[in-house]
Amino acid sequence: MQETPFCLSVGHILPSTMSESNSTDFINPSTFILLGIPGLEAAHNWISIPFCTMYTIALLGNFTILFIVKKEPSLHVPMYYFLCMLAVTDLVLSTSILPKMLSIFWFYSREINFSACLTQMYFILSFSVIESGILVAMAFDRYVAICDPLRHSTTLTNPVVAKIGLAVVLRGIMLVLPHPFLARRWPYCRTNIISHTYCEHLGVVKLACADISLSSYYGLSAALLVTTLDVFFITVSYTQLCVILVFHIPYLFAALTQRFGHKVALHFHVLMANMNLLVPPMLNPIIYGVKTQQIRTELRAELSGDMVLGPLP
Template identity: 65%
Template sequence: MQETPFCLRVGNLLPYSMTDSNTTAFKNPSTFILQGIPGLEAAHIWISIPFCTMYIIAILGNFTILFIVKTEPSLHGPMYYFLCMLAVTDLVLTTSTLPKSLSIFWFNSREINFSACLTQMYFLHCFLEMESGILLAMALDRYVAICNPLRYSALLTNPVVAKIGLAVMLRGCMVILPIPILARQWPYCRSNIIPQPYCGHIAVVNLACADTRTSSYYGLFVLFCVRGLDVILIAVSYTQILRAIFSLPTKDARLKIFGTCSSHLFVILVFYIPGLFSSLMYRFGHNVPAHFHILFANVYLLIPPMLNPIIYGVRIKEIRSRLLQLLTHEGT
Protein backbone atom coordinates (compact mmCIF):
# COMPACT_ATOMS: atom_id res chain seq x y z
CA MET A 1 0.00 0.00 0.00
CA GLN A 2 1.39 3.37 -0.99
CA GLU A 3 2.31 5.64 1.89
CA THR A 4 0.35 8.85 2.43
CA PRO A 5 2.27 11.89 1.18
CA PHE A 6 2.79 14.86 3.38
CA CYS A 7 0.22 17.48 2.50
CA LEU A 8 -0.52 20.91 3.83
CA ARG A 9 -3.89 21.41 5.44
CA VAL A 10 -5.12 24.52 7.24
CA GLY A 11 -4.11 23.93 10.84
CA ASN A 12 -3.56 20.20 10.20
CA LEU A 13 -0.56 18.10 9.13
CA LEU A 14 -0.64 14.56 7.81
CA PRO A 15 2.28 12.18 8.41
CA TYR A 16 5.12 12.55 6.00
CA SER A 17 7.03 9.89 4.18
CA MET A 18 9.39 10.83 1.38
CA THR A 19 9.09 8.42 -1.52
CA ASP A 20 10.25 8.66 -5.10
CA SER A 21 6.74 9.27 -6.32
CA ASN A 22 5.83 12.13 -3.98
CA THR A 23 8.96 14.23 -3.58
CA THR A 24 7.38 16.87 -5.79
CA ALA A 25 3.79 16.27 -4.73
CA PHE A 26 3.35 19.78 -3.34
CA LYS A 27 4.91 23.04 -4.39
CA ASN A 28 3.16 26.15 -3.04
CA PRO A 29 0.56 26.17 -0.25
CA SER A 30 -2.52 28.27 -0.87
CA THR A 31 -2.49 29.45 2.75
CA PHE A 32 -0.02 29.91 5.57
CA ILE A 33 -1.01 29.93 9.22
CA LEU A 34 0.55 32.69 11.34
CA GLN A 35 0.92 31.32 14.84
CA GLY A 36 1.34 34.63 16.65
CA ILE A 37 3.72 34.20 19.56
CA PRO A 38 4.05 30.45 20.27
CA GLY A 39 3.74 29.60 23.93
CA LEU A 40 2.10 32.90 24.79
CA GLU A 41 -1.23 32.46 23.00
CA ALA A 42 -3.14 32.92 26.25
CA ALA A 43 -1.53 36.34 26.68
CA HIS A 44 -2.15 37.60 23.14
CA ILE A 45 -4.76 40.14 24.28
CA TRP A 46 -2.39 41.58 26.89
CA ILE A 47 0.52 41.61 24.44
CA SER A 48 -1.64 43.48 21.93
CA ILE A 49 -2.07 46.44 24.29
CA PRO A 50 1.54 47.73 24.17
CA PHE A 51 1.81 46.75 20.51
CA CYS A 52 -1.29 48.73 19.60
CA THR A 53 -0.16 51.67 21.74
CA MET A 54 3.24 51.80 20.05
CA TYR A 55 1.60 51.53 16.63
CA ILE A 56 -0.77 54.44 17.35
CA ILE A 57 2.13 56.57 18.63
CA ALA A 58 4.15 55.73 15.51
CA ILE A 59 1.26 56.63 13.19
CA LEU A 60 0.41 59.89 14.97
CA GLY A 61 4.05 60.91 15.42
CA ASN A 62 5.11 60.35 11.82
CA PHE A 63 2.00 61.99 10.38
CA THR A 64 2.68 64.95 12.69
CA ILE A 65 6.22 65.27 11.34
CA LEU A 66 4.92 65.19 7.76
CA PHE A 67 2.24 67.78 8.53
CA ILE A 68 4.64 70.16 10.29
CA VAL A 69 7.23 70.05 7.52
CA LYS A 70 4.58 70.48 4.82
CA THR A 71 2.89 73.46 6.46
CA GLU A 72 6.02 75.29 7.65
CA PRO A 73 7.93 76.90 4.71
CA SER A 74 11.03 77.47 6.85
CA LEU A 75 11.42 73.69 7.14
CA HIS A 76 11.55 73.11 3.39
CA GLY A 77 15.19 72.07 3.31
CA PRO A 78 17.27 68.91 2.72
CA MET A 79 17.41 67.76 6.35
CA TYR A 80 13.64 67.98 6.73
CA TYR A 81 12.98 66.35 3.37
CA PHE A 82 15.06 63.37 4.49
CA LEU A 83 13.14 63.37 7.76
CA CYS A 84 9.89 63.17 5.77
CA MET A 85 11.26 60.25 3.79
CA LEU A 86 12.08 58.53 7.06
CA ALA A 87 8.56 59.20 8.37
CA VAL A 88 6.92 57.72 5.24
CA THR A 89 9.19 54.68 5.44
CA ASP A 90 8.31 54.15 9.10
CA LEU A 91 4.59 54.39 8.34
CA VAL A 92 4.78 51.72 5.62
CA LEU A 93 7.09 49.55 7.70
CA THR A 94 4.77 49.38 10.68
CA THR A 95 1.61 49.09 8.60
CA SER A 96 3.02 46.15 6.63
CA THR A 97 2.99 43.93 9.74
CA LEU A 98 1.05 45.38 12.69
CA PRO A 99 -2.55 45.27 11.40
CA LYS A 100 -2.23 41.55 10.65
CA SER A 101 -0.51 40.92 13.97
CA LEU A 102 -3.30 42.69 15.84
CA SER A 103 -5.93 40.71 13.94
CA ILE A 104 -4.23 37.54 15.20
CA PHE A 105 -4.12 38.82 18.78
CA TRP A 106 -7.71 40.10 18.79
CA PHE A 107 -9.68 37.91 16.39
CA ASN A 108 -7.49 34.80 16.01
CA SER A 109 -7.34 35.56 12.27
CA ARG A 110 -4.29 33.45 11.51
CA GLU A 111 -4.66 32.58 7.84
CA ILE A 112 -2.74 34.48 5.17
CA ASN A 113 -2.72 33.79 1.47
CA PHE A 114 0.59 32.52 0.07
CA SER A 115 0.95 35.48 -2.33
CA ALA A 116 -0.09 37.93 0.40
CA CYS A 117 2.55 36.39 2.67
CA LEU A 118 5.26 36.93 0.06
CA THR A 119 4.01 40.48 -0.53
CA GLN A 120 4.20 41.24 3.18
CA MET A 121 7.70 39.76 3.27
CA TYR A 122 8.76 41.96 0.36
CA PHE A 123 7.38 45.21 1.81
CA LEU A 124 8.82 44.47 5.25
CA HIS A 125 12.38 43.84 4.08
CA CYS A 126 12.23 46.41 1.28
CA PHE A 127 11.35 49.25 3.66
CA LEU A 128 13.91 48.09 6.20
CA GLU A 129 16.55 48.56 3.50
CA MET A 130 15.04 51.91 2.52
CA GLU A 131 15.24 53.09 6.13
CA SER A 132 18.89 52.11 6.22
CA GLY A 133 19.52 54.07 3.02
CA ILE A 134 17.68 57.14 4.37
CA LEU A 135 19.76 57.08 7.56
CA LEU A 136 22.86 57.04 5.35
CA ALA A 137 21.50 60.00 3.38
CA MET A 138 20.85 61.88 6.62
CA ALA A 139 24.43 61.18 7.73
CA LEU A 140 25.62 62.62 4.40
CA ASP A 141 23.46 65.70 5.02
CA ARG A 142 25.03 66.23 8.46
CA TYR A 143 28.53 65.67 7.03
CA VAL A 144 28.09 68.36 4.37
CA ALA A 145 26.40 70.76 6.82
CA ILE A 146 29.21 70.50 9.39
CA CYS A 147 32.33 69.75 7.35
CA ASN A 148 31.54 71.88 4.30
CA PRO A 149 28.88 74.40 5.41
CA LEU A 150 29.70 77.05 2.79
CA ARG A 151 28.78 74.67 -0.03
CA TYR A 152 25.79 73.08 1.69
CA SER A 153 23.14 74.92 -0.34
CA ALA A 154 25.01 74.36 -3.58
CA LEU A 155 25.61 70.63 -3.01
CA LEU A 156 22.27 69.56 -1.53
CA THR A 157 19.79 71.23 -3.83
CA ASN A 158 16.19 70.01 -4.09
CA PRO A 159 16.87 68.03 -7.32
CA VAL A 160 19.85 66.34 -5.66
CA VAL A 161 17.76 65.44 -2.60
CA ALA A 162 15.05 64.04 -4.90
CA LYS A 163 17.63 61.93 -6.77
CA ILE A 164 19.04 60.60 -3.50
CA GLY A 165 15.53 59.66 -2.35
CA LEU A 166 14.80 57.94 -5.67
CA ALA A 167 18.11 56.04 -5.50
CA VAL A 168 17.34 54.86 -1.95
CA MET A 169 13.87 53.68 -3.03
CA LEU A 170 15.11 51.86 -6.14
CA ARG A 171 17.95 50.21 -4.25
CA GLY A 172 15.57 48.90 -1.60
CA CYS A 173 13.11 47.63 -4.22
CA MET A 174 15.72 45.92 -6.39
CA VAL A 175 17.93 44.39 -3.73
CA ILE A 176 15.00 42.75 -1.93
CA LEU A 177 13.21 41.53 -5.07
CA PRO A 178 15.14 38.20 -5.23
CA ILE A 179 13.99 37.30 -1.69
CA PRO A 180 10.30 36.63 -2.48
CA ILE A 181 11.23 35.26 -5.93
CA LEU A 182 13.48 32.65 -4.32
CA ALA A 183 10.94 31.96 -1.59
CA ARG A 184 8.22 31.30 -4.18
CA GLN A 185 10.25 28.66 -6.02
CA TRP A 186 10.87 26.38 -3.02
CA PRO A 187 8.61 23.36 -2.44
CA TYR A 188 6.79 23.65 0.88
CA CYS A 189 5.98 20.17 2.16
CA ARG A 190 6.87 20.32 5.84
CA SER A 191 4.37 22.68 7.39
CA ASN A 192 2.34 25.75 6.57
CA ILE A 193 2.55 27.10 10.13
CA ILE A 194 4.75 30.18 10.53
CA PRO A 195 5.73 30.49 14.21
CA GLN A 196 5.36 34.28 14.39
CA PRO A 197 2.71 36.92 13.61
CA TYR A 198 4.12 38.05 10.23
CA CYS A 199 5.86 36.57 7.19
CA GLY A 200 9.55 37.09 7.82
CA HIS A 201 12.04 35.84 5.27
CA ILE A 202 13.82 33.12 7.23
CA ALA A 203 10.64 32.02 9.03
CA VAL A 204 8.99 31.24 5.68
CA VAL A 205 12.04 29.72 3.99
CA ASN A 206 12.61 27.40 6.96
CA LEU A 207 9.34 25.67 6.06
CA ALA A 208 10.64 24.57 2.66
CA CYS A 209 11.64 20.95 2.12
CA ALA A 210 14.61 21.77 -0.09
CA ASP A 211 18.14 23.06 0.18
CA THR A 212 17.42 26.75 0.82
CA ARG A 213 21.00 27.88 1.33
CA THR A 214 20.65 30.22 -1.65
CA SER A 215 17.94 32.17 0.18
CA SER A 216 19.90 32.13 3.42
CA TYR A 217 23.12 33.29 1.76
CA TYR A 218 21.33 36.04 -0.13
CA GLY A 219 19.72 37.22 3.10
CA LEU A 220 23.16 37.39 4.70
CA PHE A 221 24.47 39.25 1.64
CA VAL A 222 21.77 41.89 2.07
CA LEU A 223 22.45 42.11 5.80
CA PHE A 224 26.22 42.48 5.63
CA CYS A 225 26.98 43.84 2.14
CA VAL A 226 24.07 46.25 1.74
CA ARG A 227 23.08 47.31 5.24
CA GLY A 228 26.63 46.68 6.45
CA LEU A 229 27.98 49.03 3.76
CA ASP A 230 25.54 51.68 4.96
CA VAL A 231 26.88 51.27 8.50
CA ILE A 232 30.47 51.65 7.29
CA LEU A 233 29.68 54.80 5.31
CA ILE A 234 27.74 56.27 8.24
CA ALA A 235 30.69 55.51 10.53
CA VAL A 236 33.08 57.22 8.09
CA SER A 237 30.78 60.26 7.88
CA TYR A 238 30.54 60.59 11.64
CA THR A 239 34.27 60.09 12.08
CA GLN A 240 34.80 63.14 9.89
CA ILE A 241 32.01 65.00 11.68
CA LEU A 242 33.55 64.31 15.10
CA ARG A 243 36.96 65.42 13.87
CA ALA A 244 35.41 68.68 12.70
CA ILE A 245 33.58 69.13 16.00
CA PHE A 246 36.66 68.55 18.15
CA SER A 247 38.65 71.01 16.05
CA LEU A 248 36.31 73.84 17.05
CA PRO A 249 37.93 76.37 19.38
CA THR A 250 35.35 76.57 22.17
CA LYS A 251 33.45 74.03 24.24
CA ASP A 252 30.15 75.81 23.67
CA ALA A 253 30.59 75.61 19.90
CA ARG A 254 31.43 71.90 20.12
CA LEU A 255 28.36 71.17 22.26
CA LYS A 256 26.09 73.18 19.95
CA ILE A 257 27.23 71.37 16.81
CA PHE A 258 27.20 67.96 18.50
CA GLY A 259 23.64 68.64 19.66
CA THR A 260 22.52 68.88 16.03
CA CYS A 261 23.87 65.35 15.41
CA SER A 262 22.91 63.62 18.65
CA SER A 263 19.32 62.89 17.62
CA HIS A 264 20.44 61.29 14.37
CA LEU A 265 23.09 59.24 16.17
CA PHE A 266 20.51 57.92 18.62
CA VAL A 267 18.14 56.99 15.76
CA ILE A 268 20.99 55.13 14.03
CA LEU A 269 21.79 53.12 17.17
CA VAL A 270 18.11 52.27 17.76
CA PHE A 271 17.77 50.99 14.20
CA TYR A 272 21.00 49.09 13.56
CA ILE A 273 21.95 47.45 16.85
CA PRO A 274 18.64 45.66 17.60
CA GLY A 275 18.25 44.84 13.90
CA LEU A 276 21.64 43.16 13.71
CA PHE A 277 20.99 41.31 16.96
CA SER A 278 17.60 40.09 15.74
CA SER A 279 18.92 38.90 12.36
CA LEU A 280 21.84 37.01 13.84
CA MET A 281 19.71 35.51 16.60
CA TYR A 282 17.24 34.22 14.02
CA ARG A 283 19.99 32.40 12.14
CA PHE A 284 22.30 31.30 14.93
CA GLY A 285 20.48 31.69 18.26
CA HIS A 286 19.03 28.19 18.37
CA ASN A 287 19.17 28.11 22.18
CA VAL A 288 17.20 31.34 22.57
CA PRO A 289 13.55 30.71 23.61
CA ALA A 290 11.29 31.14 20.59
CA HIS A 291 8.84 33.47 22.32
CA PHE A 292 11.67 35.80 23.40
CA HIS A 293 13.05 36.09 19.91
CA ILE A 294 9.63 36.63 18.32
CA LEU A 295 8.70 39.30 20.87
CA PHE A 296 12.06 41.02 20.35
CA ALA A 297 11.68 40.94 16.56
CA ASN A 298 8.19 42.46 16.75
CA VAL A 299 9.24 45.17 19.20
CA TYR A 300 12.22 45.97 16.95
CA LEU A 301 9.84 46.69 14.07
CA LEU A 302 7.88 49.11 16.29
CA ILE A 303 10.50 50.90 18.37
CA PRO A 304 12.29 52.92 15.62
CA PRO A 305 9.06 54.14 13.94
CA MET A 306 7.68 55.09 17.35
CA LEU A 307 10.83 56.78 18.68
CA ASN A 308 12.01 58.58 15.53
CA PRO A 309 9.35 61.33 15.49
CA ILE A 310 9.63 61.71 19.27
CA ILE A 311 13.41 62.10 19.11
CA TYR A 312 13.33 64.59 16.26
CA GLY A 313 10.34 66.40 17.69
CA VAL A 314 12.13 66.93 21.00
CA ARG A 315 15.67 67.55 19.72
CA ILE A 316 15.06 69.74 16.66
CA LYS A 317 14.15 73.22 17.85
CA GLU A 318 12.23 74.23 14.72
CA ILE A 319 9.96 71.19 14.82
CA ARG A 320 9.49 71.48 18.58
CA SER A 321 8.51 75.14 18.31
CA ARG A 322 6.05 74.52 15.50
CA LEU A 323 4.51 71.60 17.38
CA LEU A 324 4.05 73.73 20.49
CA GLN A 325 2.37 76.38 18.36
CA LEU A 326 -0.03 73.79 16.98
CA LEU A 327 -0.83 72.38 20.41
CA THR A 328 -1.42 75.80 21.98
CA HIS A 329 -3.24 77.26 18.93
CA GLU A 330 -0.79 80.13 18.77
CA GLY A 331 0.47 79.38 15.29
CA THR A 332 -0.38 81.68 12.43
Protein backbone atom coordinates (compact mmCIF):
# COMPACT_ATOMS: atom_id res chain seq x y z
CA MET A 1 0.00 0.00 0.00
CA GLN A 2 1.42 3.38 -1.02
CA GLU A 3 2.13 5.72 1.87
CA THR A 4 0.41 9.07 1.90
CA PRO A 5 2.82 12.01 2.44
CA PHE A 6 2.18 14.37 5.32
CA CYS A 7 0.58 17.58 4.18
CA LEU A 8 -1.43 20.13 6.09
CA SER A 9 -4.90 21.00 4.91
CA VAL A 10 -7.15 22.04 7.78
CA GLY A 11 -6.59 18.89 9.76
CA HIS A 12 -6.69 16.30 6.96
CA ILE A 13 -4.13 14.80 4.61
CA LEU A 14 -3.91 15.57 0.94
CA PRO A 15 -3.60 12.57 -1.36
CA SER A 16 -0.35 11.52 -2.94
CA THR A 17 -1.57 12.71 -6.31
CA MET A 18 -0.82 16.25 -5.09
CA SER A 19 2.57 16.23 -6.81
CA GLU A 20 0.95 15.05 -10.05
CA SER A 21 -1.43 17.97 -10.33
CA ASN A 22 -0.76 21.68 -10.41
CA SER A 23 -4.39 22.51 -9.80
CA THR A 24 -4.55 21.26 -6.23
CA ASP A 25 -5.80 23.91 -3.80
CA PHE A 26 -3.82 24.39 -0.58
CA ILE A 27 -5.46 25.66 2.57
CA ASN A 28 -3.68 27.21 5.56
CA PRO A 29 -3.02 24.94 8.55
CA SER A 30 -5.38 25.30 11.49
CA THR A 31 -2.57 25.33 14.06
CA PHE A 32 1.20 25.52 14.39
CA ILE A 33 3.36 23.78 16.98
CA LEU A 34 5.99 25.88 18.78
CA LEU A 35 8.92 23.74 19.96
CA GLY A 36 10.43 26.28 22.36
CA ILE A 37 14.24 26.18 22.24
CA PRO A 38 15.26 23.14 20.18
CA GLY A 39 18.05 21.13 21.76
CA LEU A 40 17.50 22.67 25.19
CA GLU A 41 14.10 21.17 26.00
CA ALA A 42 15.42 19.58 29.18
CA ALA A 43 16.50 23.00 30.45
CA HIS A 44 13.26 24.84 29.64
CA ASN A 45 12.30 25.20 33.30
CA TRP A 46 15.69 26.68 34.17
CA ILE A 47 15.72 28.95 31.13
CA SER A 48 12.30 30.26 32.12
CA ILE A 49 13.73 31.74 35.35
CA PRO A 50 15.84 34.54 33.80
CA PHE A 51 13.19 35.23 31.13
CA CYS A 52 10.48 35.47 33.77
CA THR A 53 12.71 37.73 35.87
CA MET A 54 13.35 40.05 32.93
CA TYR A 55 9.63 40.21 32.18
CA THR A 56 8.82 41.03 35.81
CA ILE A 57 11.41 43.83 35.87
CA ALA A 58 10.05 45.15 32.56
CA LEU A 59 6.48 45.20 33.92
CA LEU A 60 7.45 46.89 37.19
CA GLY A 61 9.76 49.44 35.57
CA ASN A 62 7.46 50.49 32.75
CA PHE A 63 4.29 50.62 34.86
CA THR A 64 6.20 52.70 37.44
CA ILE A 65 7.16 55.23 34.77
CA LEU A 66 3.57 55.42 33.50
CA PHE A 67 2.24 55.88 37.04
CA ILE A 68 4.73 58.60 38.00
CA VAL A 69 4.31 60.60 34.77
CA LYS A 70 0.51 60.41 35.01
CA LYS A 71 0.47 61.52 38.63
CA GLU A 72 2.98 64.39 38.42
CA PRO A 73 1.76 67.37 36.29
CA SER A 74 5.28 68.81 36.01
CA LEU A 75 6.22 65.76 33.91
CA HIS A 76 3.51 66.42 31.33
CA VAL A 77 6.02 67.58 28.73
CA PRO A 78 7.14 66.08 25.37
CA MET A 79 10.14 64.19 26.78
CA TYR A 80 7.97 62.24 29.22
CA TYR A 81 5.14 61.76 26.75
CA PHE A 82 7.63 60.00 24.48
CA LEU A 83 8.93 58.06 27.47
CA CYS A 84 5.38 56.87 28.18
CA MET A 85 4.99 55.81 24.54
CA LEU A 86 8.21 53.83 24.88
CA ALA A 87 6.96 52.21 28.09
CA VAL A 88 3.66 51.14 26.47
CA THR A 89 5.53 49.78 23.45
CA ASP A 90 7.89 47.79 25.67
CA LEU A 91 4.95 46.35 27.60
CA VAL A 92 3.24 45.23 24.39
CA LEU A 93 6.45 43.75 22.96
CA SER A 94 7.36 41.72 26.02
CA THR A 95 3.77 40.60 26.61
CA SER A 96 3.49 39.47 22.99
CA ILE A 97 5.97 36.64 23.58
CA LEU A 98 6.38 35.91 27.31
CA PRO A 99 3.01 34.39 28.28
CA LYS A 100 3.06 31.92 25.39
CA MET A 101 6.74 31.15 25.95
CA LEU A 102 6.14 30.35 29.61
CA SER A 103 3.14 28.18 28.73
CA ILE A 104 5.47 26.18 26.48
CA PHE A 105 8.17 25.92 29.13
CA TRP A 106 5.89 25.17 32.08
CA PHE A 107 2.75 23.49 30.71
CA TYR A 108 3.95 22.11 27.33
CA SER A 109 1.18 24.11 25.65
CA ARG A 110 2.81 24.27 22.24
CA GLU A 111 -0.16 24.69 19.90
CA ILE A 112 -1.03 28.11 18.52
CA ASN A 113 -3.87 28.90 16.14
CA PHE A 114 -2.83 29.95 12.63
CA SER A 115 -4.52 33.36 12.91
CA ALA A 116 -3.16 33.86 16.43
CA CYS A 117 0.31 33.02 15.12
CA LEU A 118 0.08 35.67 12.39
CA THR A 119 -1.31 38.16 14.92
CA GLN A 120 1.61 37.54 17.28
CA MET A 121 4.04 37.92 14.38
CA TYR A 122 2.43 41.21 13.37
CA PHE A 123 2.47 42.66 16.89
CA ILE A 124 6.13 41.76 17.42
CA LEU A 125 7.27 43.23 14.10
CA SER A 126 5.09 46.34 14.14
CA PHE A 127 5.87 47.32 17.73
CA SER A 128 9.59 46.75 17.10
CA VAL A 129 9.36 49.33 14.30
CA ILE A 130 7.25 51.60 16.52
CA GLU A 131 9.84 51.42 19.31
CA SER A 132 12.57 52.37 16.88
CA GLY A 133 10.51 55.36 15.75
CA ILE A 134 9.89 56.46 19.33
CA LEU A 135 13.64 56.46 19.97
CA VAL A 136 14.01 58.76 16.95
CA ALA A 137 11.28 61.05 18.34
CA MET A 138 13.01 61.16 21.75
CA ALA A 139 16.28 62.01 20.05
CA PHE A 140 14.57 64.82 18.13
CA ASP A 141 13.10 66.17 21.37
CA ARG A 142 16.57 66.25 22.98
CA TYR A 143 18.05 67.85 19.87
CA VAL A 144 15.56 70.73 19.99
CA ALA A 145 15.96 71.10 23.77
CA ILE A 146 19.76 71.40 23.48
CA CYS A 147 20.21 73.26 20.19
CA ASP A 148 17.17 75.58 20.33
CA PRO A 149 15.99 75.63 23.95
CA LEU A 150 14.11 78.94 23.68
CA ARG A 151 11.84 77.53 21.00
CA HIS A 152 11.46 74.06 22.47
CA SER A 153 8.06 74.71 24.04
CA THR A 154 6.70 76.35 20.89
CA THR A 155 8.17 73.75 18.53
CA LEU A 156 7.13 70.61 20.40
CA THR A 157 3.61 71.48 21.46
CA ASN A 158 1.13 68.83 22.54
CA PRO A 159 -0.52 68.68 19.08
CA VAL A 160 2.92 68.26 17.47
CA VAL A 161 3.82 65.48 19.90
CA ALA A 162 0.50 63.77 19.13
CA LYS A 163 1.17 64.01 15.38
CA ILE A 164 4.69 62.61 15.80
CA GLY A 165 3.33 59.74 17.89
CA LEU A 166 0.62 59.05 15.29
CA ALA A 167 3.19 59.09 12.47
CA VAL A 168 5.42 56.66 14.37
CA VAL A 169 2.51 54.27 14.98
CA LEU A 170 1.26 54.48 11.39
CA ARG A 171 4.75 53.79 10.07
CA GLY A 172 4.97 50.65 12.16
CA ILE A 173 1.49 49.51 11.16
CA MET A 174 1.88 50.10 7.42
CA LEU A 175 5.48 48.93 7.02
CA VAL A 176 4.78 45.57 8.64
CA LEU A 177 1.29 45.03 7.23
CA PRO A 178 2.48 43.06 4.15
CA HIS A 179 4.10 40.39 6.35
CA PRO A 180 0.95 38.65 7.67
CA PHE A 181 -0.88 39.07 4.36
CA LEU A 182 1.96 37.42 2.45
CA ALA A 183 2.30 34.71 5.10
CA ARG A 184 -1.43 33.94 4.89
CA ARG A 185 -1.45 33.54 1.11
CA TRP A 186 1.44 31.02 0.96
CA PRO A 187 0.48 27.33 0.66
CA TYR A 188 1.69 25.25 3.62
CA CYS A 189 2.24 21.56 2.91
CA ARG A 190 5.45 20.61 4.71
CA THR A 191 4.96 20.65 8.45
CA ASN A 192 3.31 22.82 11.08
CA ILE A 193 6.27 22.69 13.49
CA ILE A 194 8.05 25.98 14.23
CA SER A 195 11.46 25.64 15.90
CA HIS A 196 11.00 28.71 18.06
CA THR A 197 9.29 30.05 21.17
CA TYR A 198 7.10 32.47 19.18
CA CYS A 199 5.90 32.94 15.62
CA GLU A 200 9.02 34.43 14.09
CA HIS A 201 8.39 35.74 10.60
CA LEU A 202 10.87 33.64 8.66
CA GLY A 203 10.27 30.67 10.93
CA VAL A 204 6.68 30.66 9.70
CA VAL A 205 7.07 31.43 6.00
CA LYS A 206 9.90 28.91 5.59
CA LEU A 207 7.27 26.23 6.18
CA ALA A 208 5.50 27.21 2.97
CA CYS A 209 5.89 25.02 -0.10
CA ALA A 210 6.29 28.03 -2.40
CA ASP A 211 8.85 30.61 -3.43
CA ILE A 212 8.98 32.93 -0.40
CA SER A 213 11.58 35.30 -1.88
CA LEU A 214 9.11 38.19 -1.73
CA SER A 215 8.57 37.75 2.01
CA SER A 216 12.26 37.22 2.68
CA TYR A 217 13.53 40.18 0.66
CA TYR A 218 10.82 42.52 1.89
CA GLY A 219 11.53 41.58 5.50
CA LEU A 220 15.27 42.13 5.14
CA SER A 221 14.80 45.39 3.23
CA ALA A 222 12.40 46.74 5.86
CA ALA A 223 14.77 45.78 8.69
CA LEU A 224 17.75 47.43 6.99
CA LEU A 225 15.75 50.53 6.07
CA VAL A 226 14.35 51.05 9.57
CA THR A 227 17.64 50.33 11.33
CA THR A 228 19.82 52.40 8.98
CA LEU A 229 17.58 55.47 8.85
CA ASP A 230 16.66 55.48 12.53
CA VAL A 231 20.22 54.93 13.77
CA PHE A 232 21.38 57.76 11.49
CA PHE A 233 18.78 60.22 12.81
CA ILE A 234 19.37 59.19 16.41
CA THR A 235 23.16 59.48 16.24
CA VAL A 236 22.76 62.99 14.84
CA SER A 237 21.08 63.95 18.10
CA TYR A 238 22.59 61.68 20.75
CA THR A 239 26.13 61.37 21.92
CA GLN A 240 25.38 58.53 24.36
CA LEU A 241 24.34 55.45 22.36
CA CYS A 242 23.62 52.87 25.04
CA VAL A 243 19.88 52.52 24.26
CA ILE A 244 20.48 52.54 20.52
CA LEU A 245 23.02 49.74 20.81
CA VAL A 246 20.75 47.74 23.13
CA PHE A 247 17.83 47.87 20.70
CA HIS A 248 19.15 48.13 17.15
CA ILE A 249 22.27 45.94 17.05
CA PRO A 250 20.54 42.77 18.32
CA TYR A 251 17.59 43.52 16.02
CA LEU A 252 19.80 43.82 12.96
CA PHE A 253 21.89 40.82 14.06
CA ALA A 254 18.74 38.72 14.38
CA ALA A 255 17.50 39.79 10.94
CA LEU A 256 20.82 38.91 9.29
CA THR A 257 21.20 35.64 11.21
CA GLN A 258 17.78 34.48 10.05
CA ARG A 259 18.85 34.72 6.44
CA PHE A 260 22.59 34.10 6.37
CA GLY A 261 23.49 32.40 9.65
CA HIS A 262 22.93 28.83 8.46
CA LYS A 263 25.87 27.57 10.53
CA VAL A 264 24.65 29.23 13.74
CA ALA A 265 23.21 26.73 16.24
CA LEU A 266 19.41 26.88 16.25
CA HIS A 267 19.14 27.16 20.03
CA PHE A 268 21.56 30.14 19.98
CA HIS A 269 19.45 31.86 17.34
CA VAL A 270 16.25 31.31 19.35
CA LEU A 271 17.85 32.54 22.58
CA MET A 272 19.20 35.68 20.87
CA ALA A 273 15.81 36.40 19.29
CA ASN A 274 14.11 36.22 22.69
CA MET A 275 16.79 38.32 24.37
CA ASN A 276 16.39 40.89 21.62
CA LEU A 277 12.73 41.33 22.56
CA LEU A 278 13.08 41.10 26.34
CA VAL A 279 16.27 42.99 27.23
CA PRO A 280 15.23 46.46 25.90
CA PRO A 281 11.87 46.50 27.78
CA MET A 282 13.81 45.61 30.94
CA LEU A 283 16.61 48.16 30.47
CA ASN A 284 14.72 51.13 29.00
CA PRO A 285 13.03 52.10 32.30
CA ILE A 286 16.45 51.96 33.97
CA ILE A 287 18.30 53.86 31.25
CA TYR A 288 15.63 56.52 30.68
CA GLY A 289 13.79 56.48 33.99
CA VAL A 290 16.23 55.88 36.82
CA LYS A 291 18.87 58.08 35.19
CA THR A 292 16.38 60.98 34.88
CA GLN A 293 16.51 63.17 37.96
CA GLN A 294 12.83 64.17 37.93
CA ILE A 295 11.74 60.54 37.73
CA ARG A 296 14.11 59.65 40.58
CA THR A 297 12.82 62.53 42.69
CA GLU A 298 9.17 61.57 42.18
CA LEU A 299 9.92 57.90 42.82
CA ARG A 300 11.72 58.71 46.07
CA ALA A 301 8.81 60.93 47.10
CA GLU A 302 6.36 58.10 46.44
CA LEU A 303 8.43 55.58 48.37
CA SER A 304 9.08 57.90 51.31
CA GLY A 305 5.40 58.85 51.42
CA ASP A 306 4.41 55.19 51.64
CA MET A 307 6.90 54.58 54.44
CA VAL A 308 5.73 57.63 56.39
CA LEU A 309 2.03 56.77 56.09
CA GLY A 310 2.61 53.10 56.81
CA PRO A 311 -0.01 50.43 56.32
CA LEU A 312 -3.66 51.39 56.52
CA PRO A 313 -5.50 50.24 59.66
